[in-house]
Amino acid sequence: MPGSALTFDQILSRLHLHAVLPALETLVKFCPEAQHIARAADFSLRMSVLRGSATTLVCRAGTLTAHCGPSQPRAEIALCFLTARSLNRLFNNQSALPPLPLGWPWHLGKLRKFLALTRLLDAHLQPSPEKLATDSEFRRLHLRLLLQVLAAAAPVVGQHDAIARAALAEVSPGILEFRAPTFDFVATLGSENKPSIHSAAGSTATISFRDDDTLAAALHGELDAQAAIGLGCLEVCGLIPLADAWGVALDRVEAYLQPAPAVATAA
Amino acid sequence: MESPFSRSHALFSRAAAVIPGGIFGHTSPAASLPGASPYFAQNAQGCRYTDVDGHEYIDLLCGYGPIILGYNHPEVEAAAARQARDGNCFNHPAPVMVELAERLVALVDFASWAVFGKNGADMTSWAIQVAREHTQRKKILKIAGAYHGAHPWCTPGHGGWIPEDREHIHAFPWNDLDAFHTLLKRFRNQVAGVIVTAFHHPAFGDSILPAPGFLPSLQDSCQRAGIVLILDDVRSGFRLHLGGSHRHFGFEPDLICFSKALGNGHPISAALGRENLRIAASKVFLTGSFWQSAVPMAAALRCLEILERENVIAHLEQIGAILRAGFLSAAGRHGFSLHYSGPDAMPFFTFANERNFLRNQAFCRAMIRNGVFLHPHHNWFLCAALQDKDVQEILRAADGAFRLLREEFPQG
Ligand SMILES: Cc1ncc(COP(=O)(O)O)c(C=O)c1O
Numbered sequence: 314m315p316g317s318a319l320t321f322d323q324i325l326s327r328l329h330l331h332a333v334l335p336a337l338e339t340l341v342k343f344c345p346e347a348q349h350i351a352r353a354a355d356f357s358l359r360m361s362v363l364r365g366s367a368t369t370l371v372c373r374a375g376t377l378t379a380h381c382g383p384s385q386p387r388a389e390i391a392l393c394f395l396t397a398r399s400l401n402r403l404f405n406n407q408s409a410l411p412p413l414p415l416g417w418p419w420h421l422g423k424l425r426k427f428l429a430l431t432r433l434l435d436a437h438l439q440p441s442p443e444k445l446a447t448d449s450e451f452r453r454l455h456l457r458l459l460l461q462v463l464a465a466a467a468p469v470v471g472q473h474d475a476i477a478r479a480a481l482a483e484v485s486p487g488i489l490e491f492r493a494p495t496f497d498f499v500a501t502l503g504s505e506n507k508p509s510i511h512s513a514a515g516s517t518a519t520i521s522f523r524d525d526d527t528l529a530a531a532l533h534g535e536l537d538a539q540a541a542i543g544l545g546c547l548e549v550c551g552l553i554p555l556a557d558a559w560g561v562a563l564d565r566v567e568a569y570l571q572p573a574p575a576v577a578t579a580a
Numbered sequence: 581m582e583s584p585f586s587r588s589h590a591l592f593s594r595a596a597a598v599i600p601g602g603i604f605g606h607t608s609p610a611a612s613l614p615g616a617s618p619y620f621a622q623n624a625q626g627c628r629y630t631d632v633d634g635h636e637y638i639d640l641l642c643g644y645g646p647i648i649l650g651y652n653h654p655e656v657e658a659a660a661a662r663q664a665r666d667g668n669c670f671n672h673p674a675p676v677m678v679e680l681a682e683r684l685v686a687l688v689d690f691a692s693w694a695v696f697g698k699n700g701a702d703m704t705s706w707a708i709q710v711a712r713e714h715t716q717r718k719k720i721l722k723i724a725g726a727y728h729g730a731h732p733w734c735t736p737g738h739g740g741w742i743p744e745d746r747e748h749i750h751a752f753p754w755n756d757l758d759a760f761h762t763l764l765k766r767f768r769n770q771v772a773g774v775i776v777t778a779f780h781h782p783a784f785g786d787s788i789l790p791a792p793g794f795l796p797s798l799q800d801s802c803q804r805a806g807i808v809l810i811l812d813d814v815r816s817g818f819r820l821h822l823g824g825s826h827r828h829f830g831f832e833p834d835l836i837c838f839s840k841a842l843g844n845g846h847p848i849s850a851a852l853g854r855e856n857l858r859i860a861a862s863k864v865f866l867t868g869s870f871w872q873s874a875v876p877m878a879a880a881l882r883c884l885e886i887l888e889r890e891n892v893i894a895h896l897e898q899i900g901a902i903l904r905a906g907f908l909s910a911a912g913r914h915g916f917s918l919h920y921s922g923p924d925a926m927p928f929f930t931f932a933n934e935r936n937f938l939r940n941q942a943f944c945r946a947m948i949r950n951g952v953f954l955h956p957h958h959n960w961f962l963c964a965a966l967q968d969k970d971v972q973e974i975l976r977a978a979d980g981a982f983r984l985l986r987e988e989f990p991q992g
Binding site: 480483485487515516517518537538539540542543544545548549550551552553554557558560561 | 589592593596600601602603604608609610611614615619725736738783784935936937938941957
């Protein structure tokens with residue numbers, strides 16, 4: 314996979330913009346509380362790093378869409394961070410230099426809805442153990458979001474992290490598909506570096522989780538994958554080295570988004 | 581429906597509670613066909629083994645190579661038992677070590693000394709140390725994707741090594757002399773050793789024989805640059821030529837590493853080298869608690885005797901050729917096109933135009949159900965105990981497996 318080595322903060326900022334923020338789309342789709350906020354919201358917001366990556370969120374009529382690609386729609390509010398580090402500090406709830414707000418000041422009030430959504434995303438990505446243990450619907454959404462964040466983060470890390478790049482360079486490119494059983498989530502990691510949330514015809518390798526417990530253990534970094542495969546809790550078929558190499562990239566995500574990904578709760 | 585492997589699975593559950601991964605390394609279910617293949621073996625004889633659920637298989641994997649005469653070979657086991665009665669592990673080596681070194685040195689044309697270990701990687705890792713000691717240089721060149729063991733400088737695993745472990749290890753593609761010469765130029769006077777296998781046998785890939793002139797060219801360049809050429813013959817040793825696989829392919833290394841087939845299943849490895857490496861070899865500390873144990877040496881000595889007496893290599897070639905023709909025609913009958921690769925004694929095949937191994941995996945699942953054990957991602961090994969009737973049984977199983985496969989993959 315072609316790519317270049319970026320600094321830790323540059324990689325992390327891409328993960329925040331391209332993996333964590335887009336999870337808001339799923340949150341709004343599946344969480345009633347987020348839907349409620351989104352229905353009352355109407356904003357378009359771009360977050361970017363100066364001469365770096367950007368993501369634009371558009372929230373209209375109860376639907377939130379995240380745009381990470383090269384052509385993004387115009388936004389009413391643009392928060393441009395001078396450095397990757399300052400964006401990361403904001404996402405990590407550390408004090409940070411305020412971003413340069415570009416756009417019309419009367420739109421800034423709309424940020425309140427955005428911030429409410431990010432607080433909710435935080436709560437889903439970093440829940441308390443009690444909440445996870447007692448609310449199965451919540452847990453399912455937590456897993457879906459975590460899987461989505463990881464699936465979107467892995468290509469970024471695979472492209473720019475030296476260790477993940479070395480592992481992926483050892484295998485011929487292909488599409489890795491992972492399947493979660495209790496919700497219809499098929500994430501594909503392809504040679505084109507783009508995770509897509511739909512089934513890939515002709516994937517090169519597939520990882521299937523038998524149940525939510527296995528998925529949860531895997532997503533929380535607590536799974537003995539070799540044992541889980543032998544026990545039938547995890548199925549890996551096709552070009553196994555491809556799954557192994559992407560496994561390295563997924564493991565490396567933790568080196569950046571540790572503890573589990575958080576989004577801004579204070580801006 | 582209850583799994584045919586319920587005992588395997590029950591044992592695995594117990595194993596997973598007390599052993600990370602349940603079963604580690606190359607025999608981990610994760611590396612082959614989890615759920616569709618036995619996890620534990622009960623006993624074996626000749627070319628067949630029985631798993632813990634009582635299923636018997638004709639074995640085309642031979643313990644991933646160590647079995648060359650057949651499991652439990654009576655003469656080898658008798659020699660081992662005789663030595664075991666005298667003792668295995670002493671304060672000193674037993675006389676059998678000298679006998680075995682003499683025998684190996686007589687077999688391997690360029691070698692004038694031998695040392696012993698337990699596993700292949702003991703020897704490949706020691707060999708690169710000898711190359712460094714001899715040349716007083718740092719760099720080691722290897723073939724990209726070649727397996728030389730599970731030590732930090734070469735493990736294909738992703739965990740437990742740091743980039744510094746491989747700072748002086750550089751890879752070039754098999755059969756690519758231009759890439760090799762580019763590395764030689766880049767590291768002029770810095771290369772201590774070049775380590776190669778006699779043919780390229782990557783997991784998850786076709787085996788590739790050396791292109792004409794490839795290995796002799798490596799030899800020539802190494803000689804001119806004072807580089808030690810190491811032949812890692814751990815996997816193919818004694819299957820292609822009794823005197824080392826370089827004889828089969830027409831070149832000459834400076835050091836050769838053996839293991840796997842040497843003891844017909846008894847734990848032993850060996851490295852042999854040229855006279856000019858003797859002093860360096862004597863300076864590189866080499867030992868392990870069990871590396872001089874006598875029983876595997878007695879087994880190896882007897883194994884070598886039988887390999888020669890019974891002309892085992894010719895037999896492997898002969899049944900290998902029958903298998904190749906049989907597999908190819910069975911595949912053709914059912915509309916499949918195969919890439920059949922490797923020497924006939926160590927064959928492998930993949931399905932043409934398939935990168936994800938799904939057909940290989942389905943084929944091996946069906947073969948296992950039909951009582952033939954082989955691997956979907958790793959080359960196979962034949963043993964001397966395979967007779968014509970076994971080969972016919974294998975080919976009947978293959979015909980059935982290809983027929984089933986045709987239903988699963990109607991497009992071929
Ligand atoms: C070519 C080659 N070299 C080295 C080794 C390592 O041998 P061991 O696993 O005995 O350490 C192997 C093992 O499969 C091998 O095939």
